[in-house]
Amino acid sequence: MIRLSALPEPVREAVAAARERVAALHAELPRNELVVWTAGNVSERVPAVEAARLGADEEQPALFVIKPSGVSYDELTAESMVVCTLDGEKIDDGTPETLTPSSDTAAHAYVYRHMDEVGGVVHTHSTYATAWAARSEPIPCVLTMMADEFGGDVPVGPFALIGDDSIGRGIVETLRTSRSPAVLMAQHGPFTVGAGAKQAVKAAVMCEEVARTVHVARQLGEPPRIDQGQIDSLFDRYQNVYGQKGA
Numbered sequence: 661m662i663r664l665s666a667l668p669e670p671v672r673e674a675v676a677a678a679r680e681r682v683a684a685l686h687a688e689l690p691r692n693e694l695v696v697w698t699a700g701n702v703s704e705r706v707p708a709v710e711a712a713r714l715g716a717d718e719e720q721p722a723l724f725v726i727k728p729s730g731v732s733y734d735e736l737t738a739e740s741m742v743v744c745t746l747d748g749e750k751i752d753d754g755t756p757e758t759l760t761p762s763s764d765t766a767a768h769a770y771v772y773r774h775m776d777e778v779g780g781v782v783h784t785h786s787t788y789a790t791a792w793a794a795r796s797e798p799i800p801c802v803l804t805m806m807a808d809e810f811g812g813d814v815p816v817g818p819f820a821l822i823g824d825d826s827i828g829r830g831i832v833e834t835l836r837t838s839r840s841p842a843v844l845m846a847q848h849g850p851f852t853v854g855a856g857a858k859q860a861v862k863a864a865v866m867c868e869e870v871a872r873t874v875h876v877a878r879q880l881g882e883p884p885r886i887d888q889g890q891i892d893s894l895f896d897r898y899q900n901v902y903g904q905k906g907a
């Protein structure tokens with residue numbers, strides 16, 4: 661088994677920084693009312709470190725950091741974040757052997773193995789997004805905010821059981837054919853991805869917001885869909901012009 665304490669210093673430093681970020685980002689889930697009790701998780705990839713940087717013959721393979729299963733958000737610390745290989749196996753990371761990683765670890769691992777561009781994954785059961793998931797209904801792109809953030813509808817992924825690769829396969833299959841960083845797994849809830857964990861948390865917050873707003877709008881009648889050309893133009897501006905350069 662890989663022992664964290666025996667890994668080269670740059671790897672240990674990268675893991676420690678990811679653990680700090682992931683622990684802090686878990687506080688955003690209850691703060692943004694995306695979870696109840698312990699029902700959501702955040703992870704972040706620790707990229708592979710090249711052999712040259714380590715002065716070694718081989719690169720150090722990528723890892724990821726995720727919360728332990730079923731532990732209250734108030735009790736989560738950087739040190740209690742579990743470190744796993746991209747196969748979803750916990751390494752000897754200095755936490756007690758009995759501290760098991762999130763029940764969604766296999767899903768997060770599958771996403772990291774199959775989507776190189778993804779550096780962070782989040783799962784919640786936020787109320788409105790999960791209500792759309794319960795109906796297996798994509799959220800239609802009827803708001804500029806949706807065009808900006810999701811580049812279209814928020815898609816629905818297949819129904820899949822928890823514990824093995826099934827959820828991960830559903831997430832990857834669905835997101836590969838969409839610009840959305842969010843997928844509503846049927847009768848389960850939203851999973852979001854990003855370049856890092858912070859971007860994936862942002863996508864989870866935005867997903868819940870648009871799920872709520874579109875639900876409210878529909879109480880008054882069917883809101884009109886935005887024209888595809890306008891969606892493309894809004895998406896391009898938000899992804900390439902919006903905000904501060906280099907922020």
Ligand SMILES: O=C(CO)[C@@H](O)[C@H](O)COP(=O)(O)O
Pocket residue numbers: 698699700701728729730731761762763764783822
């Ligand atoms: O969807 C599920 C279980 O149905 C999970 O997402 C849990 O709600 C959170 O699990 P842990 O991350 O605490 O294992």
